[in-house]
Amino acid sequence: MDATELAWRLALPCDADTHHLLHALAPLVRALPNTLRTYRTDDEQKTVSGAHVLPALVCGDRGEPARLADCHLDALDVLRHLPEAERPLVADVLARHLVQDADLLPAWVTRDLLVELIRNAPVSGAHRWAGLWPVLETYVSHEMGRADLTDKEVKVLVGHLRRYARSFTRSQDRLSQLLREAGSSRVWAAVDHGSGREVLEEARGLLHDIPAGERTPEAVIGLLRLARELGEGDWLTEHAEPLLLGLAPNELWRLRATDVDALMPVVRDAGLLSALQAVEAIWRRPQARTTPSP
Template sequence: MAGKATDDDLLFGRFFFVHEAQAVIADQRLRSYEFVHATFGEYLTARLLDHALLLLPTRFREGERLPDDAELYALLSFTPLTDRAQVVQNLADMLDTWPDEERAGLSGLLVQLFREVPWEATHRTDHPHAPTRQTRAYRDAVYSANLLLIGTLVAGEVRASDYLGTADPADRWRRHAMAWQSHMSTESWNLYTSMLRLERIRRSNHQPDLLVGTRAVPAASHELSWILGRQEGVLHVEGAGDEVSDVIRRVTFVGDRDAELLLNAVHPVLRSLPGSLRAYVVDEKRGVGSAARMLVALLTRDQDSSEALPELYQSCLNASAVLSPREGMLFTESLIRQLTHDAPVLSDTDLHSIVSRLAKLPHIAGSAPLRRALADCAQQILGRGGSELGAALDALRVGTDQVDEDEGADDRAVIVGLAEVGRSAHTWGWLRSLDEADPLGSLHQYLLDVGLPATAARRPSAVIGLLRLALELGRTDWLAAHTAELLVLLPDNAFRLLRPADLGPLREALPEGGYDYETEFTEIEERFRSKAGARPSRP
C-alpha cells in the first residue's frame, strides 16, 4: 500500500485478508470479505501444541518406556516458541485449564523426553512435517529448549537438577545453555533468556540448583559460591595468577559478545592483578567474591553491593593479605588511595579498625608509591579521633624514617608530598628522617635530590611549602639566600598558591635590583581583598 497509512488502513492491517467474494445482482456489484485477526495464527499454533501434549500420554508403543513424540518433535524443533510471545501466552492459558493430575503427568513426561534428547530416539517414529531443512543438532537443541519452556508453563517453575538428571547441575546446565545459544540467532537467544528467568538456589544439602520459571526474579548481587561450590572459612585461593591468561584465551576463543564486553571492562585489573581473580573472600552472609570484585566495588562505590563501606574495606584487606607481595602492594596502594577519598565519610571507629588492619599487612612498606599513598592518606586522617586512632596512625608511620637506597628519589618524593601547602604540625611529626638540627636544610636537600626544577613544575605546592616553612621558622637568612632561586622556577599559576601573609617576608627576602614579582604579589592581594570586601547582592 503506497503513501501514508490512514487509521482505517492500520485497522485493516490488524487482520489477515483471506478471501473476497463478488457477485452482481440487479446491476449492483456486491462484495463480501473474510478476515482473520493477526493473532489467530498464534492461537492455532498453540491449540495444535495443546492437542499434541494432551495426546502424548496415550502414545506409548509396545516395549518403549517413552511415548512416541514424533508430532511434538516436528512442532517444537524448528523454532523457539519464544520467538512468538503470543504463542507462549496462548499455550499457557490452555494448559491452565488442565486438571492437576494431567498436568503432573505431563510434567513427568517432559522431564523424561528432555533427558532423552541427546540419545538415539528409538521411541520416535518419522514425521513428514519439515518446513525448513535443519541439522539434527539444531533441531535437538531447539526441541530441548522448548520442552523446558513448556515444563515451566505446566509447573510454574522447575528445578534444573530434575531436568538434567544430576544433583550438581552447574556444569551440565552450562553445556546445555551453550548448545542452545550456539544454535539460536542473537535475537532468538535474547527472547528466550528474557522469558525464562533463573534463580540460583541451594538445596537443603547445600548443593547448588536452579529454579527455572517465567516469573520475575529479584535482582541479587552477584557472587561465586554457586559456580565454585560451597567454600569454608574466610579466605580461599584457587590456582595461580598466571591462569588469568588461560581465562582470557578461553573467552576470546569463543568470541561471545557479552563475555568480551565484560572482559574488556576488567582487563586492566586482570593484567595488573591477575591473582585477584583467584583470591576469594568467603562470607557466610554475602557468599563468595573475588578480590578483584571487592576492589572494583570499593573504587566504584557499587550501589548494588549489600556491603557497607567499612565492610568493603575489611573484605579488601582480607583479600590483600593473601595476594603475592607484588600484587599485594599494588592492591593495597589502590585501597589506600581510595581511603584518602573516603576518610571524611568514615567514622573514627571505622577508621581506627581499617588503619589498624593496614599496619599489620606484611607488604605495607613495600614500595615508594605505596608509602606516598600512605603519606597522603595520613594527612587526611591526622588530627581526627582520640589516642587510639593516633596510636594506629603512629603504627602506620613507615617509610619516612629512612630512604631506600634503590628507590631514593621516590622515597624523597614522600617527604616532598608531606611538605606541600597546608601541612600541619601533625605532618611534621611524620618526617622523622629530617635532620632535627636543620629540618629546613634537610627538606631543601631532598628537593634538590629529587630534582628541583621538575618538582617546581609538577608539584609547585612543595616549593611553596618549603618557603612557608622558612617563614614559620623565622629563617630570614635562608629566605634571603634561596627565595629568588625558588620563585623563578615556579609556573605563573603557582603564585596563586601564596597567601597575603606570605608576601611581606618574601618581598624583604628578594635582592635589590632583581625581579621583584610585584605584579604577581599585587594580584594575590587584590584577589583576597576583593573576596573579603564582597557583599551579597540584594534580591
C-alpha cells in the same frame, strides 16, 4: 592459572552469554589471575572470591556506609592473601577507593587499610601513594586529639607517619612529604624533625638534588613558607631571593600576602620587589590589581 588456556576452554561451547562473561572478566584474568581462586570467608560464613571483591568495591554504594566498609575489608583480606606479584595492582585500587570513601568508614577500618597499604607502598611504588596523605593526616590528627590517648598509642601513630615517610626515596617525593607534614602542627610535633635550621638545610638539599626542569613552584614556595613558620629569618635573608629568582614571573602569582610580609624585608631585586607588591595589592588593595613584573 593460564589466562590463554582459560579463555580457550570457556570459548569452546560457543555460548554468547559465556563469551560476554569472559569478556567482562578478561582484565582480571590477564592482570590478576589469582583473584579467581583467592577466597575470603567472613564471620557469617559467606565466601567471596577476589574476582568478586574488586568489582564489588568499584560498584560500592556510598549511600550504604556499612556495606561499603565490608567491601573495603573484603578487598583488604584478598590483598593479604594474593601472591606478592599481584598485590601492587590491588593495593593501588584499594588506595584510590580509600581516598574517596574515608569519610564514611569507621576509624578502625581506615586504620587497618592504612597500615596494610603503607606496608605495601615500597613494593607498589611509593610515588603513587602521595594521595593517601590526607587520609593518614586526618586519621592521625583525629586520634591524637582523643582525651584518653595513651603514650603507647601515640608511639603507634607516630610509627604510621614514619613508615609512610620512609616509603619515599626520590628527592622530590621526600621534599613533598616534608612539606605535607608541615601542614599540620599536630603532625609536625609528632614527627619531630629537629631544629629549624637543620630542617631547612635538609629541604634545600633535597630541592637542589631535583633536576632544574623538574622543580615545582609549590616546592620552592612551600620551603619559603616553612622557613617563615619556623621563624628562621636569617635563613630567609640568605636564601629567599635566590630561590625566588629561580621562579618564572607567572609562578610568583602563587604567593600570598602573608608570604609578602616575610619576603619583602629580605628581597633587594627590583623585579622581585615589584612582583611582591603586585601580589600584596591583589589581597589588600583590590583596585590596584596588576601583573607581577618579570
